[in-house]
């Protein structure tokens with residue numbers, strides 16, 4: 001069964017028909033205009049603390065991305081722009097076509113990257129992610145830009161598994177010790193703003209934390225993502241361009257470390 005939204009015939013410019021919040025006041029992604037970002041000392045005085053550990057369960061093909069399922073029990077994200085403690089629920093990515101330098105959701109002064117990883121966390125003041133997903137302070141997503149370059153050893157255990165989940169619904173276990181913080185850039189400078197999920201139902205529930213420094217992954221690691229398939233009206237096809245373009249800022253302020 002085809003879903004009621006996709007990235008082609010029922011793509012981002014149609015999502016508002018079924019999800020009116022698509023035209024809301026705090027939609028994501030956005031273009032980050034670096035000159036307009038307000039440096040906020042409070043963000044560095046109370047640094048972002050990220051603790052993950054060995055928490056990965058499996059990698060699946062959701063039909064829109066790969067998604068790594070997490071046992072978040074021992075994970076913790078707090079500090080920076082966040083009140084309280086958030087736990088990691090899953091991570092996934094968005095990416096563009098072969099050899100192109102676009103596919104990221106956020107853009108920086110109009111520049112794109114070939115992919116963007118999203119680590120999705122939920123606020124533990126709620127009982128679980130399903131309760132948190134539509135609350136204004138329910139989610140925190142860390143975005144990490146991927147840039148084409150050298151192979152990323154810390155992403156390799158996951159990119160190797162992505163090659164094994166071609167069809168929607170395919171799932172493989174992450175059998176070895178894997179800590180998602182291996183994919184984070186060494187320098188943790190970031191931009192932060194209040195936004196939304198970038199896929200329907202587009203809930204305005206996300207505190208975005210977008211890492212300023214991209215991480216390098218190889219052309220082959222990007223190619224593994226594009227080897228995944230998704231369902232199209234004509235059958236299956238290579239998965240790419242699974243990104244939403246930047247949305248209006250609507251007066252929001254982006255803060256910077």
Ligand code: 1SD
Pocket residue numbers: 090092118120133141196197198199
């Ligand atoms: O695209 C994801 C979607 O798969 C789902 O994980 C949702 C959270 O439940 O988040 C969006 S996103 O805003 O992180 N792109």
Ligand code: ZN
Pocket residue numbers: 092093094118198
């Ligand atoms: Zn995402």
